[in-house]
Amino acid sequence: MLADLGWWNNPTPQNPSGHLDQVLAVLERYGWCQSLDTSPTGRMCIRGAQNLLERTGHVTPDARDRATAHMQTVLTRAGVDMPFWAWNDLPGQEFSHVKDLLTRAATHARTIGD
Incomplete structure (x- = not known):
């Protein structure tokens, strides 16, 4: 799965x-979803993507x-x-808002050297 992204x-x-960039x-x-960490079709919510990345060694629990x-x-x-x-x-949440949150959070992290 992550090989599709070039992550070997x-x-x-x-x-x-x-980590936020990878999420x-x-x-x-793979697509975004709500109410499930991972949908039957493989879409994920933010937490589901974090779980996948942690399980596969792309982030430590502390960094997550x-x-x-x-x-x-x-x-x-x-x-x-x-x-x-x-x-x-x-209800009414959109992927554009999720993308904005992740982008702003990554920028905030970089601002403080994290």
Whole structure:
């Protein structure tokens, strides 16, 4: 699956900003969904993409947690007071909003050297 993205065996764990970039790449390649980590057709929500990347060695649990904190910071600054996974599943949510969150969170992470 990740070979389709050019990510071969023996992956290099990414820092939080790199992880967020990879989450977006996975969602763009395989599709985004709501309410399930992974749909029967292989689409994923943000958390599902994070799970895949962690299971395959593309991110450590610590870097994933820091990436999650960056997403939460971006949401909080936008006035959203809920976990990112609940925000992902809101009625009317669109992939363009998810892409914006991931992009802003990666930029925030890079700004502080993460």
